[in-house]
Amino acid sequence: MAHREELSSFLKSARARLAPVDVGLPAGERRRTKGLRREEVAALAGMSVTWYTWFEQGREVQLSVPMIERLGRTLRLDANEREFLFALAQHRPPPLKSRIDEDIRPATQHLMDSLSIPALVIVEDWTVIGWNALVMRAFRDYAPLPRTERNLFKILMLSERYRSDPVHYREMGQRLVARFKWDYSRTSQPEIFDAIIAEMMAQSPLFSEFWAESTILPYSEHVNIALMPGIGDISFWHSSYGVEEVPGQRLILFAPRDEDSAQRLAILASSTRCALVT
The missing domain is CATH 3.30.450.180 (Beta-Lactamase)
Structure with a gap:
């Protein structure tokens, strides 16, 4: 339960520090709170709003490695924060990043x-x-x-x-x-x-x-x-x-x-x- 609460707090904090313009979205109307909305994070990460909301709320939702990676990129997490996210969400280190192969076989x-x-x-x-x-x-x-x-x-x-x-x-x-x-x-x-x-x-x-x-x-x-x-x-x-x-x-x-x-x-x-x- 403590891990889930920390995960929820971490995701809310990461979401709050990003402005729409930081991720290529228009500033739009005046917002009651700072940061991105849940539906904006979900859309940018390729997730359903419901699924992301449950994950941020600390419910027992299991995300795949690619989905966690997409979420980390959407929230602009650095290397340490990425590792922290994986530790909270999956209780293990993140996978090693691979270099994109540009050689034609x-x-x-x-x-x-x-x-x-x-x-x-x-x-x-x-x-x-x-x-x-x-x-x-x-x-x-x-x-x-x-x-x-x-x-x-x-x-x-x-x-x-x-x-x-x-x-x-x-x-x-x-x-x-x-x-x-x-x-x-x-x-x-x-x-x-x-x-x-x-x-x-x-x-x-x-x-x-x-x-x-x-x-x-x-x-x-x-x-x-x-x-x-x-x-x-x-x-x-x-x-x-x-x-x-x-x-x-x-x-x-x-x-x-x-x-x-x-x-x-x-x-x-x-x-x-x-x-x-x-």
Whole structure:
């Protein structure tokens, strides 16, 4: 019981010392108490309000290791506070933090090169680290870009290329921010996300608007269209998959959505193979 009471006091204190602006939320109306509300902490940590409320109240609620990690990142706990949280919640030290692996496995690259559809690999902060030739033809060539300019989230949100249709751009932006917020709640490198969030707050009013919402998206699949002069528009259905035994890497595949798109993609693939041979 003493542990539960201390856990409750600790969480309330950590929540009280954070202002909405500290976590990218608007200040909003005047608040009766300092700090974040329970529902704000729950949304940022990817938890239900009820579940977080029970946990903060010291009830017999068991949280998984990933959930405690997300909560610690949301509350901006330092290394000592993180260890203290695990000791109170699970009566054991926290797991060791692992380094994000940005090396593409030879088998993963071989798989992408063997596919007849565009494919790329991103790490948890959305930086593109691997791709095949069809990605270069259908979307963009990442090879000349330094790592700092290969962040897919910033490319999609900030590039003028995607703003020609305001309605579509707004819908895409809301979906991307909801997924980015989900990934942020699970990252082992919050400082990298914090830098991206600060940059986006300064450059994109749309990002600021959607970041203030509580919408989250735990999966990544949708339809997008590649405009291919001389071939025609190709409609893709894209989805993502975790790369086994490589934490943080995500393989994104772009499959043609209809028969016309499949035929146009086949033409693009054929011209790509010819270009590689010559």
